[in-house]
Amino acid sequence: MTVERIDIQSSNDYVEILFHWHRYLIASKFVKGKVVLDLACGEGYGAFTLSKEAKRVIGVDLDETSINNAKNKYQKENLEFNMGNATNLRFADKSFDIITSFETIEHMPEEDQLRFLKEIKRVLKPDGVLFISTPDKNRTDLYQEKNPYHLKELYQAEFRDLLSKHFSQIQFYYQETNMSSVIWGMDTPRETILHNRISIEDNNITPTDLPIDIHLYMVAVCSNNEIYDSLDSVCYDIYRKPLNDLWENIDYLKHNYTKNINEIKEANLQEKENLIKKITLLEMELRLKEKKEELLTAENLLISNKYEQLEKENAELKENLQHLEQLYKINIELKEKHEFLLEDKERLKKKVSLLAEDRDNYRTMLNLLIKEKANFTQELNNLWLLINEEKAIKSNLQNELSEIYSMRTWKMIKIYRTFMDKTSIGWFFRKSRKLVLLILRGRA
Numbered sequence: 433m434t435v436e437r438i439d440i441q442s443s444n445d446y447v448e449i450l451f452h453w454h455r456y457l458i459a460s461k462f463v464k465g466k467v468v469l470d471l472a473c474g475e476g477y478g479a480f481t482l483s484k485e486a487k488r489v490i491g492v493d494l495d496e497t498s499i500n501n502a503k504n505k506y507q508k509e510n511l512e513f514n515m516g517n518a519t520n521l522r523f524a525d526k527s528f529d530i531i532t533s534f535e536t537i538e539h540m541p542e543e544d545q546l547r548f549l550k551e552i553k554r555v556l557k558p559d560g561v562l563f564i565s566t567p568d569k570n571r572t573d574l575y576q577e578k579n580p581y582h583l584k585e586l587y588q589a590e591f592r593d594l595l596s597k598h599f600s601q602i603q604f605y606y607q608e609t610n611m612s613s614v615i616w617g618m619d620t621p622r623e624t625i626l627h628n629r630i631s632i633e634d635n636n637i638t639p640t641d642l643p644i645d646i647h648l649y650m651v652a653v654c655s656n657n658e659i660y661d662s663l664d665s666v667c668y669d670i671y672r673k674p675l676n677d678l679w680e681n682i683d684y685l686k687h688n689y690t691k692n693i694n695e696i697k698e699a700n701l702q703e704k705e706n707l708i709k710k711i712t713l714l715e716m717e718l719r720l721k722e723k724k725e726e727l728l729t730a731e732n733l734l735i736s737n738k739y740e741q742l743e744k745e746n747a748e749l750k751e752n753l754q755h756l757e758q759l760y761k762i763n764i765e766l767k768e769k770h771e772f773l774l775e776d777k778e779r780l781k782k783k784v785s786l787l788a789e790d791r792d793n794y795r796t797m798l799n800l801l802i803k804e805k806a807n808f809t810q811e812l813n814n815l816w817l818l819i820n821e822e823k824a825i826k827s828n829l830q831n832e833l834s835e836i837y838s839m840r841t842w843k844m845i846k847i848y849r850t851f852m853d854k855t856s857i858g859w860f861f862r863k864s865r866k867l868v869l870l871i872l873r874g875r876a
Contacts, residue, residue, distance in 0.1 A: 454667035471533035476502025606647035
C-alpha cells in the first residue's frame with residue numbers, strides 16, 4: 433500500500449481538510465459506547481475525534497512515523513495507536529462494533545483490496561458497521577494529472593460489487609464541496625435550516641430542486657443488519673477561513689494588477705522613447721546600408737569578372753585534372769604490370785634454377801650413358817668378332833658336313849656328332865649362337 437498523508441494542522445488544502453473532518457464528524461455521531469477501529473488513521477486526529485464519544489478507539493497505520501506522532505500528540509485512556517497492515521490485522525475475530533477507513537482502499541492493488549475487506553469482515557462483529565470512502569473514478573478520469581499514490585481507483589459499480597461480497601446492507605452517499613450562502617437566526621436550531629438551491633449554467637441563474645449532480649468521493653455505510661440512520665449533512669467552517677483567504681488573495685491580486693498596470697504604462701512610455709531613438713538609428717543605418725549596397729554593386733561587378741576568369745582557369749584545371757587522372761590510371765596499370773612481370777621473373781628464375789638442376793642431372797646421366805655406350809660398343813665389337821669367328825667355323829663345318837654328306841657314310845656323321853658333343857668348340861658354338869640371337873632381338 434502506498435502512503436499519502438495530509439497534516440490537518442499545517443496543511444493549506446482547506447478543501448481536503450473539509451472532506452476529511454466532515455467524514456469523521458458524521459461518523460462520531462454513531463460511535464457512542466462502541467469499540468471502534470480506525471484503519472489507516474494517519475496522524476490520528478480522526479481517531480481522537482471518535483474517542484470523544486466511543487468506549488474505546490484503536491488507530492492502525494502502516495507508517496511508523498505517523499503512529500509515533502499520533503501517540504505523542506493524542507493521548508487518552510480510551511485511545512491507542514498501533515502500527516499494522518490493514519490486509520493482515522492482529523486482532524481476534526469479531527472484536528469491533530464499528531470500523532472506519534476513509535480513502536484507504538484506492539492505495540492498494542486489486543488483490544490487496546480483496547484481502548483488506550476480508551480482514552474487515554473478520555474483525556467486525558456480526559451486527560457491526562463499516563464506514564468507508566474512496567474517490568469515484570468517473571470523476572478522477574476527468575483529471576489530466578493522475579494521483580501517483582492511487583494504485584487501483586474504483587468506479588461506483590466496482591465499489592458496490594466489492595462491498596456486497598461481505599455485506600448485505602449498503603448505503604451509498606456522495607461527498608462534494610460547494611460555495612453556499614447561510615441565513616440563520618440567533619435562536620434558530622441549526623437542524624431546522626431550510627435548504628434552497630440555485631442553478632448557474634451559461635450565465636443563466638435559476639432556482640432548482642435538483643440535487644448536486646457532481647461529486648468527488650463515494651461514502652458507504654455497510655452492515656449485515658438494517659441501517660436506519662442517514663449521513664446526509666453539511667459541514668462548514670464557522671470562521672470562513674478559506675473564503676477570507678480567497679478574498680485576501682483577490683484583493684492582493686487586484687492591488688498587484690493596478691500596480692503592474694501603472695508600471696506597464698511607465699514602461700511603455702520609456703519604451704516609446706527608446707523606440708523613437710531606435711527608429712532614428714535605423715534610418716541612419718538605412719542610409720549607410722544604401723551606400724554599402726552601392727559599394728557592394730561595384731564589388732559584385734569586380735567579383736563577376738574575377739569569377740569568369742576563375743571559371744576559365746577552373747575549366748583548364750579540370751582538363752589538366754582529367755589528364756592527370758588518366759596518367760594516374762596508366763601509372764597504376766603499369767605498376768600492376770610491373771608487379772606481374774616481377775612475379776613472372778621470379779617464377780622464371782625458379783624455373784631456370786630447376787632446369788639448370790635438371791640439365792646437370794641430365795649431363796651426369798649422359799656421361800654415364802656415354803661410358804655405358806662405349807663399354808657396350810666394345811662388348812658388341814667383341815661379340816661381332818666372336819660371331820664372325822663362329823661364322824667362319826660354321827662355314828668350315830658346313831663345308832665339312834657337305835663333304836661328309838657327299839660321302840654318304842653314316843659313320844662319319846656319328847663321328848661328327850660325337851665331336852660336337854664332346855669338344856669345347858661345339859659347346860662354344862652353341863653358346864655363341866644363343867648370345868647373338870639375344871643381341872639381335874634387343875636391337876629389334
